[in-house]
Amino acid sequence: MPLPEIKRVLLKLSGEVLMGEQEYGIDPAYVARLAEEVKAAQETGLQVCLVIGGGNIFRGVAGAARGLDRTTGDYMGMLATVMNALAMQNALEQLGVQTRVQSAIPMSSVCEPYIRRRAERHLEKGRIVIFAAGTGNPFFTTDTGAALRAAEMNCDALLKGTSVDGVYDSDPKYNPDATRFETITYDQVLSANLKVMDATAVALCRENDIPIVVFSIRDKGNVATVLSGKGTQTIVQKEA
Numbered sequence: 144m145p146l147p148e149i150k151r152v153l154l155k156l157s158g159e160v161l162m163g164e165q166e167y168g169i170d171p172a173y174v175a176r177l178a179e180e181v182k183a184a185q186e187t188g189l190q191v192c193l194v195i196g197g198g199n200i201f202r203g204v205a206g207a208a209r210g211l212d213r214t215t216g217d218y219m220g221m222l223a224t225v226m227n228a229l230a231m232q233n234a235l236e237q238l239g240v241q242t243r244v245q246s247a248i249p250m251s252s253v254c255e256p257y258i259r260r261r262a263e264r265h266l267e268k269g270r271i272v273i274f275a276a277g278t279g280n281p282f283f284t285t286d287t288g289a290a291l292r293a294a295e296m297n298c299d300a301l302l303k304g305t306s307v308d309g310v311y312d313s314d315p316k317y318n319p320d321a322t323r324f325e326t327i328t329y330d331q332v333l334s335a336n337l338k339v340m341d342a343t344a345v346a347l348c349r350e351n352d353i354p355i356v357v358f359s360i361r362d363k364g365n366v367a368t369v370l371s372g373k374g375t376q377t378i379v380q381k382e383a
Contacts, residue, residue, distance in 0.1 A: 149299040149370065151190040151266065154181065155289040156304050158196035158227055160360050168199060169230050178234035180366040181271065185240065187370065190266040192296060193273045194289035195231060197223030203281070217281035221248055224285060228275035229253065241270040247279030247288070259295050266296070286344035294351040301353050302369065303340065304360030309377035310339050326378045339379060348379070355379040 160177070163170030185191045200223035206216030228244045235242040243265050244254035254275065255261065262272045277288035286303075293301045310332070311321040329349035332339050339345065339357055348355050358369045358376040368374035 149189065151192075151296065151298045152184070152300050152302055152370070153192050153194065153289060153293040153296065153298045154184070154302045154304060154366070155286065156193065156195045156360060157306070158198040158200065158223065158285075160199075160304065160306065161195070161227055161230065162199045169227065171230070171234070174230050174234045175237070176363070177360070178231060178238055178240070180360075180364065181231075181235060182238050182240050183364075184366045184370055185269075185271060187367065189370070190269075191271050192262070192266065192292065192298070193228075193231065193271065194285055194292060195224055195227040195273065195275070196285040197221070197227060199223075200226060214281040217283075218248075221276040221279070224277060225250065225254065225275040228273040231273055235271060241268075242273060243270055244273045244275055247274070247276040262296060284341045284344065286340035287347065290340070290344040290347040290353070293353050294347060298353060300356055301348060302356045302358065302366070304358060304366065306359065306361055307357070308359040308362070308375045310337055310357050310379065312337070314338075323375075324377050326380065328381060329379055332379055339377075345379070349381070352381060 161169050161174055163173030197220045201219050203216035203220035207213040225246055232242045232244050245257040245262055246254050247257045249256045265272050274292045277285045278291055309323045310327055311323050313321045315321040329345055332345050333342055356376055356378050358365055369376050
């Protein structure tokens with residue numbers, strides 16, 4: 144099912160994809176490749192904003208599981224997303240794309256604070272805006288931060304680029320017979336507890352009628368392919 148006409152989109156990338164083939168951290172060559180895809184999407188006439196997770200550097204939930212205070216761990220994870228945002232900003236600007244990073248945790252020496260009207264103005268001027276530090280609060284994931292920013296910025300769709308090419312009825316990494324959905328409703332995702340995004344993010348998109356498009360970011364050129372309504376993907380929306 145094709146997407147409705149899209150003028151403004153939020154692209155959510157998991158932090159893990161920035162690792163490339165590494166086991167940890169940031170692979171500059173892979174970030175540069177992702178930046179080329181983001182630039183190609185913008186060149187179609189779209190207004191593009193980004194949210195990048197921090198799992199390639201630090202994940203608050205994992206830290207809490209090892210005895211770290213959950214609130215402290217989540218703040219550390221938010222700082223990791225700022226590092227990823229700066230890496231992506233650098234890669235985009237090396238391609239000649241004007242980019243701004245806005246952080247939900249103020250750190251004026253390295254980026255702008257999140258101000259919705261300023262972010263909208265950047266997009267209108269053809270800049271890419273990268274939203275960092277999630278919602279600025281512990282106990283919320285970057286998925287929820289992405290859904291929140293997509294709603295605030297009146298985005299027409301939220302694209303989630305992951306290592307999997309869509310939403311499955313079970314984990315395809317462990318079940319070779321897992322079935323991929325072409326389309327699925329928000330309610331089906333929530334009732335079946337499918338691991339697309341966390342429940343808060345899915346519910347927020349449902350309340351604001353923002354389609355979620357899940358696709359593999361590891362396939363080169365896939366961002367533009369998905370935006371054109373082609374390629375392998377799953378669309379989460381009100382009616383499947």
